Amino acid sequence: MSDYLLAIDQGTTSSRAIVFNAQGQPLARAQQEFKQYFPQDGWVEHDGEEIWQSTLEVCRAALEQGGLDASQIAAIGITNQRETTLVWDALTGEPIHPAIVWQDRRTADYCAALKAAGHEAMVSAKTGLLIDPYFSGTKLRWILENVAGARARAERGELRFGTVDSFLLWRLTGGKSHKTDATNASRTLLFNIHSQQWDAELLELLEIPPSLLPEVLDCAADFGTLDAELLGAPIPVLAVAGDQQAALIGQACFQPGMVKSTYGTGCFMIQNTGETPVASKNRLLTTVAYRLDGKVTYAVEGSIFVAGAALQWLRDGIKLISHARDSEALAEQTGDACGVYLVPAFTGLGAPYWDPKARGAIFGLTRDTGIKEIVTAGLQSVCYQTRDLLEAMRQDGAAEPSALRVDGGMVENNWVMQFLADILGVPVERPEVTETTALGVAYLAGLKAGIYRDLDQIAGHWQRQQRFTPRMSAEHRSKLYHGWLDAVQRVRSEG
Secondary structure, eight states: OOOEEEEEEEOSSEEEEEEEOTTSOEEEEEEEEOOOBOOSTTOOEEOHHHHHHHHHHHHHHHHHHTTOOGGGEEEEEEEEOSSOEEEEETTTOOBSSOEEOTTOOTTHHHHHHHHHTTOHHHHHHHHSOOSOTTSHHHHHHHHHHHSTTHHHHHHTTOEEEEEHHHHHHHHHTTTOOOEEEHHHHTTSSSEETTTTEEOHHHHHHHTOOGGGOOEEEOSEEEEEEOOHHHHSSOOEEEEEEEHHHHHHHHTTOOSTTOEEEEESSSEEEEEEEETSOOOOSSSOEEEEEEEETTEEEEEEEEEESOSHHHHHIIIIISOSOSSTTHHHHHHHHHOSOOOOEEEOOBTBBOTTTOBTTOOOEEEOOOTTOOHHHHHHHHHHHHHHHHHHHHHHHHHTTOOOOSOEEEESGGGGOHHHHHHHHHHHTSOEEEESOOOHHHHHHHHHHHHHHTSSOSHHHHHTTOOEEEEEOOOSOHHHHHHHHHHHHHHHHHHOTTO
16 A cells, blocks of 8 residues: 555645655645735635635645655645635535635624623633634624525525635535544534534524534544545545644644644644643633544644734735745844834734734834844744743643744744744754644544554654754843833733
């Protein structure tokens, strides 16, 4: 049997496909960006058809680049931008509305009303989440309320809801499979992470007909079979995991206390807490890390909405740089004490603030402030936000990490990684394979396919490429971070 694994990594700004061998080495990859739509302030949408077409095209391109036939692929794994919400026709698969992206804040007022009515304690106890526009449930309700005829069609069983994994799975299997996994389900605001089932009380609260919902499986399971005509041969889909949980697996953070932080469009820090769901007192999220053979491993997560997206804005929005990679040289010229703070609250603030109405700002501008200082402040903002998350975990009594494992596009920037280690006061470890999101779901697919015997074998593949050790004095670290906290306070809607 072949031991090639195809990972579909459907992200917020691009779709990727990577072919891995059994040793976890990438053999071929393809990536395609797609359009972001911003119809109103705080609204973010994707075109479901563009997501589907870009996914299909990168799968074909990766196989072609690797000189592989689809029949040589043992299994497919799907990992995806989480919380992004789609509703489609149960017969045709056609979305009835653009996908509402996880960053979208259109349901902020509805969320505020739910909280004012006293529902958050119940919702948090069941889901591990806070009531916030970030999660899928209120987005789904918005579609049912605002698309003509949608609620009536949903009640008649004519529509299907899913996060991106479910939508892709539906399309890949020709409508035969309407399924998701426990990690994606745990981000919907509709799933009880203790009973591991869709929750009737939550569905009633948000007015969601149960017929819309996909079946929830383990992360490594039989999700269906790829239609042969799409890539040239039928391939089993044997794994699904939300992108941040997939990265936790790709980083081999299988022991309680291990932490990883992923730097993509947003930044997400997850700490494995083992078999016990730990409730945060500092507005972090309790979530499903992974579910294998029916056994749940939990995690605590901090979610930052804007990380790489800040660089994208500096590049495309205000055109201070031509390429993201230019930022490293500019920061090296500037140093860490430029006096400028950029708070990238473009779509509100995530953990630990959860302020959907906060907006971005730049502080500390002087007559001699130039492009390099603003770009450096953009890079530093990602590290400061990570410190916010680590502080919340520390206040929750979490064990001090011996190191932070990092991945995602931004970790190629050595200046950022050194500043991250300095501002955290914790060593930062960058792995050999930084595509850990795709790697994690490939590992899961390989586990189900029998290529790997267990998680210990997978952990044996993890290799460190570089370790960044803190060099900054405690006094300087404290001064820089307090400047950041002051800047954040200034953009808070309640500040």
